[in-house]
Amino acid sequence: MSGHGFHVHGPHDHELEHAAHADPGGMAGQLAVVTAILATVGALFSYMGGTAQANAVLDKNTAAIKKTEASDQWNFYQAKSSKQSLAELAAVLAPEAKRADYEQQAQRYKTEKEAIKVQAEALEKESKDWDERSEQQLHIHHRWAQATTVLQVAIALAAIALLTRRRWLEWATIGGGVVGIAIGVAALLHL
Template sequence: MSGGGFHVHGPHDHELEHAAQHEPSGMAGQLAVITAILATVGAMFAYMGGATQANAGLYKNMAAIKKTEASNQWNFFQAKSTKQSLAEVSRDLSPVAADREKYQAKIDRYETEKKAIQAEAEKIEAESKDWDRKSDAQMHEHHRWAQATTALQIAIAMAAIALLTKKRWLEYAVIGVSAVGVALGGMAWFHI
């Protein structure tokens, strides 16, 4: 009420002015800040989860490419072995000594070539296994990021319920679940 230069506020008016002039306080303000932080951290965790999943797929693809290359080398090795076997049969069945020497030279050459091919195939197989290990590590890390993101999403949902029900214990549960999510994110960061 106003009159004669005096302005009198009712209790409701005073609370509205106080709320408009000050930052949110109490449970609602705390939950708003917590939710904003959780959403931000959760978005970063989700990004990292997606990146590690993409890396795992890329590494698995590289492993498959290397397995194919190794298979090609082993096929080449088998072809040289077949040629060597044919040269051995030809040498053993040849009545002419000069032909036997010619076939023996081929046999020796095939044996040398096979050793080089075998070494290359084994090297490529090792590379394939290395890519597989990298892929598995990225998938493990991806699962940690996904678990962390899920925990933070649960905490955000719990914050909404805490705000609606005005239960202080639920706010503490939000903080607890958030801590679990951040711990899982830390484990992902440190590759645990």
């Protein structure tokens, strides 16, 4: 702009003025705010989905560890069973003087076996519980992922609405955002 009242617009200035006058309802401004909100909520949902997925993996890992510990106990149980069987056989085949000793060993192995069995069953139950927790976390992860995806689609609709200046697409953007947030609330409530 010159100091003498003569003003020449550049092409960029002209486009900015045209855009400002072409959107009297403020569609661009509304969509910018809606998009910013959806992107923020989407980022939070994405974080929550990642957390749920990590928890599912950790729970599955713990389940596998418990399953391995249970397997170790069952192997120990089998070893005690074999020793018990050998002691019982020895009690039958041994001379009368040594039978009592072998019968006592067989009884000891039988008692030890029962304690091992209880521990193995408890570890199997723990493993099953951790597996169930993992499945729950994975379900929640899927909910967060669904919510994030719907919000991303809503953001894409906002861009299309802005480019085409279609009000129905703006409403579709808002509707998509509401649906995405509702799915996120379902994830938060573990539904």
